Ligand SMILES: NC(=O)c1ccc[n+]([C@@H]2O[C@H](COP(=O)([O-])OP(=O)(O)OC[C@H]3O[C@@H](n4cnc5c(N)ncnc54)[C@H](O)[C@@H]3O)[C@@H](O)[C@H]2O)c1
């Protein structure tokens with residue numbers, strides 16, 4: 371197989387995909403990098419964060435088509451959100467062939483049954499997952515693809531020996547919406563999907579990696595001196611508030627940044643010690659418009675953190691902080707828990723990115739302890 375290229379629409383998902391590529395199989399060319407579009411793309415297996423989730427459909431299709439044109443020789447997988455946020459129509463249009471669409475992420479309890487995305491068994495549209503989106507969640511996966519020819523692939527067919535024969539009979543240009551409840555289901559789909567464009571969650575990327583021949587293990591990372599750690603919780607996801615409370619309970623100093631101060635440029639005074647203190651946790655308070663808020667937050671954090679290691683959740687927040695720091699790419703060095711991906715910037719800073727909606731209440735605690743076990747009280 372040629373070099374793998376994964377195209378992701380946000381940074382936390384790009385890192386999640388890159389961590390999936392580090393499994394057996396895809397360590398064919400040493401480290402896996404995440405390039406922050408439009409930064410240069412290194413050779414080997416690579417993920418590009420297109421930073422496109424928020425863009426209008428025409429811009430997404432243009433960006434995707436351009437990148438696909440420049441990387442014609444690579445095998446491409448397009449990573450989309452496991453909660454179907456973002457715009458799927460330009461993603462499947464840019465593929466220009468039959469698309470196998472498998473958004474299930476079994477490790478996070480996100481499955482697809484009868485063409486409907488379920489979160490821990492509940493239909494997506496009945497959950498709060500789309501609470502800060504500007505439209506309602508789709509009832510079925512096909513509802514996220516208005517105007518696109520689709521067909522659904524039920525679970526019994528995914529698990530049958532006739533899967534490959536069924537797929538070759540599907541009309542060109544159709545989007546095949548795949549049921550999947552387990553990583554095994556995704557492995558079957560990847561094996562049978564010859565000739566189709568692959569679009570799905572990071573679990574589909576992992577299935578593609580598992581299908582590759584085993585590569586050589588990476589060299590172990592050299593030990594490095596512990597640095598200050600700054601945790602930035604930019605997501606409005608309710609689970610993140612719980613995760614912050616667990617950090618506070620373990621003694622982490624939490625700095626509240628009012629959204630209004632972030633937006634009017636007066637938030638820096640709250641973060642004057644962030645580069646010096648061993649641990650600083652940044653929590654947003656109040657409410658404001660999302661995108662301009664995360665951009666302003668990125669600038670405030672970048673100005674305050676010096677060389678500290680960073681924990682950034684979710685994807686838009688992470689991208690804005692790294693853009694403000696001028697970081698063009700990340701080299702993935704490990705995964706602390708699913709989606710909590712530890713990477714190194716070209717100037718040696720470690721950054722953990724994590725999707726906003728991921729993780730149990732102790733997720734941030736686990737991440738901080740992985741960066742430096744001495745920063746918090748209590749036993750891991
Ligand atoms: N409606 C918007 O303006 C907007 C902006 C960015 C992201 N999003 C969506 O949110 C999804 C979820 O992202 P995520 O939670 O994992 O994190 P994220 O970092 O990707 O985005 C969270 C967004 O919520 C905003 N936010 C956080 N706390 C807030 C608060 N107290 N008041 C108002 N806004 C606040 C952030 O500034 C950021 O724009 C994204 O994938 C995207 O689909 C929406």
Ligand SMILES: N[C@H](C(=O)O)[C@H](O)COP(=O)(O)O
Pocket residue numbers: 380382383384386450451452453475571572684685686724725726727
């Ligand atoms: N990679 C996550 C997933 O597939 O669910 C998600 O897209 C990340 O996006 P946020 O960091 O904005 O949650």
